[in-house]
Amino acid sequence: MQIAMIGDRIVPLAELEPIYNDRGTYFGDGVYEVLRSYNGKIFALEEHLQRFARSLSEIEITGIDIEQVRWRVKKGFDATRIANARIYFHVTRGSAPRNHTWKADIRPNFFLTITELADSSEEKSRGIAVSTHPDWRWKRCDIKSLNLLPNILARQDAEKKGCSEAIFVDDAGLITEGAGSAFFAIIEGKLQTTPLKANILPSVTRKFVIEASRNISLEVVEKSLTPKQAADAEELFIAVTTKDIIPVVKFDCKVIGDGKPGKYTNLLMQEFRSFIL
Amino acid sequence: MQIAMIGDRIVPLAELEPIYNDRGTYFGDGVYEVLRSYNGKIFALEEHLQRFARSLSEIEITGIDIEQVRWRVKKGFDATRIANARIYFHVTRGSAPRNHTWKADIRPNFFLTITELADSSEEKSRGIAVSTHPDWRWKRCDIKSLNLLPNILARQDAEKKGCSEAIFVDDAGLITEGAGSAFFAIIEGKLQTTPLKANILPSVTRKFVIEASRNISLEVVEKSLTPKQAADAEELFIAVTTKDIIPVVKFDCKVIGDGKPGKYTNLLMQEFRSFIL
Numbered sequence: 361m362q363i364a365m366i367g368d369r370i371v372p373l374a375e376l377e378p379i380y381n382d383r384g385t386y387f388g389d390g391v392y393e394v395l396r397s398y399n400g401k402i403f404a405l406e407e408h409l410q411r412f413a414r415s416l417s418e419i420e421i422t423g424i425d426i427e428q429v430r431w432r433v434k435k436g437f438d439a440t441r442i443a444n445a446r447i448y449f450h451v452t453r454g455s456a457p458r459n460h461t462w463k464a465d466i467r468p469n470f471f472l473t474i475t476e477l478a479d480s481s482e483e484k485s486r487g488i489a490v491s492t493h494p495d496w497r498w499k500r501c502d503i504k505s506l507n508l509l510p511n512i513l514a515r516q517d518a519e520k521k522g523c524s525e526a527i528f529v530d531d532a533g534l535i536t537e538g539a540g541s542a543f544f545a546i547i548e549g550k551l552q553t554t555p556l557k558a559n560i561l562p563s564v565t566r567k568f569v570i571e572a573s574r575n576i577s578l579e580v581v582e583k584s585l586t587p588k589q590a591a592d593a594e595e596l597f598i599a600v601t602t603k604d605i606i607p608v609v610k611f612d613c614k615v616i617g618d619g620k621p622g623k624y625t626n627l628l629m630q631e632f633r634s635f636i637l
Numbered sequence: 638m639q640i641a642m643i644g645d646r647i648v649p650l651a652e653l654e655p656i657y658n659d660r661g662t663y664f665g666d667g668v669y670e671v672l673r674s675y676n677g678k679i680f681a682l683e684e685h686l687q688r689f690a691r692s693l694s695e696i697e698i699t700g701i702d703i704e705q706v707r708w709r710v711k712k713g714f715d716a717t718r719i720a721n722a723r724i725y726f727h728v729t730r731g732s733a734p735r736n737h738t739w740k741a742d743i744r745p746n747f748f749l750t751i752t753e754l755a756d757s758s759e760e761k762s763r764g765i766a767v768s769t770h771p772d773w774r775w776k777r778c779d780i781k782s783l784n785l786l787p788n789i790l791a792r793q794d795a796e797k798k799g800c801s802e803a804i805f806v807d808d809a810g811l812i813t814e815g816a817g818s819a820f821f822a823i824i825e826g827k828l829q830t831t832p833l834k835a836n837i838l839p840s841v842t843r844k845f846v847i848e849a850s851r852n853i854s855l856e857v858v859e860k861s862l863t864p865k866q867a868a869d870a871e872e873l874f875i876a877v878t879t880k881d882i883i884p885v886v887k888f889d890c891k892v893i894g895d896g897k898p899g900k901y902t903n904l905l906m907q908e909f910r911s912f913i914l
Contacts, residue, residue, distance in 0.1 A: 370712075379656050388784050419786065
């Protein structure tokens, strides 16, 4: 008799619920998105759906209708009536007995949660501390996949150091991005950030930050930074869907500027609000 | 109201079953082992438990008693009465609402399956074809984690090419290992394989292959190979827990030797049997 065990409980394999055979758990074989609402309105849904479709395509998950995903997001959101919500969803390739390869007829699993966002106004007004961590991730970080072990290990390491985010540094000694955010510096009065390649996620918030930057006539330089350049920058901030712009006032124990959110960071936060209204 | 959606079904978040909040699915935050039995006897249990304990420790999953894992493996195996069984188990950090960092009191989830192994005698007597794939994996492949997306994508690519295994080639143009196996070549009458570093898994079967090699006075060289060197080798084979040694007779369309399992590969397969009895 073929069996499964969940903790100490033995279950005949034929009676195992499909969720236990989810390829999301066996292999991280799935992709996800996180989006948010501001005051009852979902922000940047099109951008997130577009990126999601690309992620699905890159790992060859087929049979997902993006219109249906849009409908589910809206249906779920309408059911919650949360003004400032965090909307998470993932699709895994499906449930099947564990085997590296998959069959063409496997049916994807869809899962979504909608929760209330914590208020981030204190982080926005005081700024956060970040610490660096070697970038141990795989070579296709442009795909928003469920393979996030390096991210959570780096984030936990940051937390141990009293920091709110980990900033990845690659083998060449260059900053790629944060464990769950895009990373920006103000250097000589210009906005600098990592260029989009296979080693970073095409962040939706990054796109809006760059747009905000242009709106306030702040020049944008897409060029990787070293940790030394970041530590010596005039200003630093991260960008993340759930909180948009968060000033960084400490980088690996080095205080940035006067230890308060910088002038341009404040201007960008203000400009970002115009996208939300 | 905070909610989850499973497909089209809305569930209040408070009523969601913990398995849906498994960090194994959200992040691939877990580690696993695969072992097998030969003729009713579990093979190399100690080696697998030792590696499992190391994997847990490397990603800081605490609260797992290895004696309890051993007991569960034996209990499950005794319940199945399968002579040639594939025993898979994983531990994830536990179930919690999705958040990168974890709390100290989170309780790990244990999951195991025991299934009947397919007969591999035909693969052993005829050999298999393999194809190369860029090694896109993370930098800690010495940890046997659930972050296996690059492995399954490579394996699927191999299947499309009519091959049974993908062989990873790193940025330096060197072979690391197979997507689910260790890789070996016979070159100038010596056994050559990748040295153990953070970029490959410390394979249990590899250890026994090296022991078998010494037993038949075959010199072992731990040095990485290029795909060119592999294609020109006298013999090739992979080593994997579920099938031990499998000859490779085709490497990226190039026939190896006379297209049949080689002399040393056959000797090693024979010697391997002495470990099983």
